[in-house]
Amino acid sequence: MPLPALVSCSRYTSSSGERRIRVHTAAAPVVTDLSEMYRQSDTGAIVSLLSRIAVENSLSDKLDSVRQQLQLKLVRSLKEYRNLYAVQHRIGGRLIYPESLRFLPLYILSICKCLALRGGYADVSLDERCAAGFSMMILPVKRLLNFIYPSLYRVDEVLVTEPDRINGSLKRLPLTLQCLDTGGLYLLDDGFTFLVWLGRMLAPELVNNILGVSLANFPDLSKIQLRECDNEYSRNFMKVVRTLREKDPSCYQLSRVVRQGEQPREGFLLLSNLVEDQIAGTSSYMDWILQIHRQTQS
Numbered sequence: 001m002p003l004p005a006l007v008s009c010s011r012y013t014s015s016s017g018e019r020r021i022r023v024h025t026a027a028a029p030v031v032t033d034l035s036e037m038y039r040q041s042d043t044g045a046i047v048s049l050l051s052r053i054a055v056e057n058s059l060s061d062k063l064d065s066v067r068q069q070l071q072l073k074l075v076r077s078l079k080e081y082r083n084l085y086a087v088q089h090r091i092g093g094r095l096i097y098p099e100s101l102r103f104l105p106l107y108i109l110s111i112c113k114c115l116a117l118r119g120g121y122a123d124v125s126l127d128e129r130c131a132a133g134f135s136m137m138i139l140p141v142k143r144l145l146n147f148i149y150p151s152l153y154r155v156d157e158v159l160v161t162e163p164d165r166i167n168g169s170l171k172r173l174p175l176t177l178q179c180l181d182t183g184g185l186y187l188l189d190d191g192f193t194f195l196v197w198l199g200r201m202l203a204p205e206l207v208n209n210i211l212g213v214s215l216a217n218f219p220d221l222s223k224i225q226l227r228e229c230d231n232e233y234s235r236n237f238m239k240v241v242r243t244l245r246e247k248d249p250s251c252y253q254l255s256r257v258v259r260q261g262e263q264p265r266e267g268f269l270l271l272s273n274l275v276e277d278q279i280a281g282t283s284s285y286m287d288w289i290l291q292i293h294r295q296t297q298s
Helices: 034-039 043-057 063-089 104-113 126-138 141-148 163-169 204-211 232-247 265-269 285-297
Strands: 005-013 019-027 151-154 185-189 193-198 254-259
Touching: 034 063, 043 063, 043 104, 043 126, 043 141, 063 104, 063 285, 104 141, 104 285, 126 141, 163 232, 185 204, 185 232, 204 232, 254 265
Parallel strands: 193 254
Antiparallel strands: 005 019, 151 185, 185 193
């Protein structure tokens, strides 16, 4: 594999006010086979670059246009890959993409639905949109992916597990309403906040043990602060919280509690993060894939 020299230049002003040109020279591996390039593709790096470009373009262009540009980039990449293998594999009308990029369509959809780019300028407050855009510009790849596609876990089923097995029992769920059981307790982690969602049919004793208060006597869940109580359920629940925090010590996630049907808090805290569902006029993941499929055929 050859290692050509890559040269890039940047202009800057020295401390004495002189305009200078800084030259950077580095060696980078390249491939001669296009299929090898697809196999070695890094989804996280691609998503990170596209999200930063989208946020930057949103400063001077319409949000709808920015989202269309993201979709167009995705369609072009899949179309090129299809043309590469159309004759060799006789793929017909199927939508194919390399194994290394199997999550790319989902992440692109997540970018389009994130706070920084969703809806129109009046659909999200300016402060929230700017904060989300700033976060997307500075977050490392791993945290960025978790920010645009948060981790969803069902917690009530692991609270009876032995504490040393809790970490292995946590399974990420797709971000869709179909994965939420009215009798379940769920935790959504976007890297900045832990959102605890209480199903409508969740056992009151379990809720009282975890929260340390009775919901009947404490109707305002926005003021609840999670703490460890003297019972097995609470200790295991806080073990789950600590386990997730230890995965990324760079940020201490604050906790918020919301109950099923509690509007408008449930809408903007949880439902807006279910990116695989059809929300506020946006496409569901299945509709999105079908749309991408049709465009790659044209």
